[in-house]
Amino acid sequence: xxxxxxxxxxxxxxxxxxxxxxxxxxxxxxxxxxxxxxxxxxxxxxxxxxxxxxxxxxxxxxxxxxxxxxxxxxxxxxxxxxxxxxxxxxxxxxxxxxxxxxxxxxxxxxxxxxxxxxxxxxxxxxxxxxxxxxxxxxxxxxxxxxxxxxxxxxxxxxxxxxxxxxxxxxxxxxxxxxxxxxxxxxxxxxxxxxxxxxxxx
Numbered sequence: 001x002x003x004x005x006x007x008x009x010x011x012x013x014x015x016x017x018x019x020x021x022x023x024x025x026x027x028x029x030x031x032x033x034x035x036x037x038x039x040x041x042x043x044x045x046x047x048x049x050x051x052x053x054x055x056x057x058x059x060x061x062x063x064x065x066x067x068x069x070x071x072x073x074x075x076x077x078x079x080x081x082x083x084x085x086x087x088x089x090x091x092x093x094x095x096x097x098x099x100x101x102x103x104x105x106x107x108x109x110x111x112x113x114x115x116x117x118x119x120x121x122x123x124x125x126x127x128x129x130x131x132x133x134x135x136x137x138x139x140x141x142x143x144x145x146x147x148x149x150x151x152x153x154x155x156x157x158x159x160x161x162x163x164x165x166x167x168x169x170x171x172x173x174x175x176x177x178x179x180x181x182x183x184x185x186x187x188x189x190x191x192x193x194x195x196x197x198x199x200x201x
Contacts, residue, residue: 002021007031011163012126015162016166022167033094039128041087044082044083046132048079094121098120098122101164104181105168105174108181111172128156131152131153134149
């Protein structure tokens with residue numbers, strides 16, 4: 001049996017082999033959820049800490065007593081609020097995204113199990129390791145680290161989509177081209193919904 005840490009490492013250095021193993025018994029729903037929770041929470045906490053750092057710096061312009069009071073009240077609220085919203089966002093992406101990707105793969109003549117897609121989708125959250133690396137860089141040098149973080153955003157998305165497409169291709173018996181369309185369908189749907197909402201508002 002593969003250990004969780006081996007699966008995480010494998011998805012980063014041996015993606016094809018690891019995705020195949022996950023689809024053939026090495027992956028499970030509980031572990032998939034745990035990976036989403038771990039990487040999502042870690043990333044959003046780090047982002048919240050950076051935002052809190054900026055807020056604390058801004059508070060230096062107010063009187064000391066007010067600054068201390070605001071800092072004590074704001075810090076838990078900022079961190080808690082950002083982590084809650086971020087984690088909720090990621091859990092919705094994990095579950096709803098898996099359902100939509102499976103549906104699109106089925107429309108594209110794929111024959112597979114929705115549960116497998118949802119489980120695999122959770123494992124793709126290991127791609128957040130790139131953003132976590134960028135977040136660490138921000139802690140050392142804010143401007144340079146922010147540039148690194150922005151540069152790692154597309155890499156994170158590409159790695160997530162590749163892992164998902166690779167899994168959908170194998171689990172649903174479709175080409176990588178069709179699997180890629182299925183893998184990006186959830187992101188395209190979100191963009192479409194946001195565009196419609198923007199026009200309505």
